[in-house]
Amino acid sequence: MFKKFAIAVPMTLLALSSSVAFAAEESRTSINISATIPSKVFHAQPRDPNFGKDEKMAYVLGAGTLTPIRATYDVQHTNGSVGAYVEGGPQPLSNGINTIALSYMFNGTTLTGVSQEVVGDSESNGGMQADLVIAAAKPTDTQNGLYTANPVVIFDAIPRIP
Template sequence: MFKTLLHSLIFTTLALPSLAAWGAVERETFELFVTIPTTEFHVLPVDPQLVEREQPMLFSTLTSGLLPLRANYEVKNINGAIGARLGEEAFLSNGRERIDLQVRFNNVQLTLDSAQVVSAVEARPGRRVGLEIIAVKTAEEYAPGDYFGTVHMVFDAIAP
């Protein structure tokens, strides 16, 4: 009887932990992608979420103004400088009201006309530059509401 009890105790001690291991299973699935830029010319945000998701411009209740949106880009052009322009006017709108936006790339204000934003000397080895989007403050306070907008930037490789 003692042997039977000992055998069942040993079996239980050895078998139960392995049964619990069969019950606990975790699986994770996620998707991956990569964008590998050309070695000759590229203008890419350091954080890809910048262009993949809607970005909030935060409202400050202390200043009654919008806080600037800032991001970094990696730029390179082995054949010359880099030019940039706005594809269309940059603004936020709630359907009735409009808030104009000032867009600066590498401390150069962008307009609808192309301008050099990175010199050939800086662009050749590649570097990191800043993007800043600022709401233009007017004499009047911003009207309450939800505002949406798009900033469309166009970058060109400028040949020497």
């Protein structure tokens, strides 16, 4: 009887210590959360919160063109209209040696390096959606490799003139 007890106690302790080891393990997940809450007076922001992080223009084989980039924006200005421009002027795609021109349009208006109205006063009062479209000129036969651009489009609130 003592032999059975002497063997059973160490086995029980071994089983308990291994279960304690399993209980000490853990798994963690780090979650980064953010929220952008626009002003009720003026805002212009893409509907897709990931827009602008890694946009790609695909090469269309046969046509020899690049697909445009399109993003829908929510726009509102309760005290006037909305203007927009490309900081530093329209940026081209570049590989460091060659460039491919890019055109920038917002709500049908071609953007330049100077702010201009892209959404009128009455349209922007209640909020609306408008598209930003960035299109590339057709690359030449000798333009190949990686081309990049890092443009900044700025929206500004144009105050209502009394």
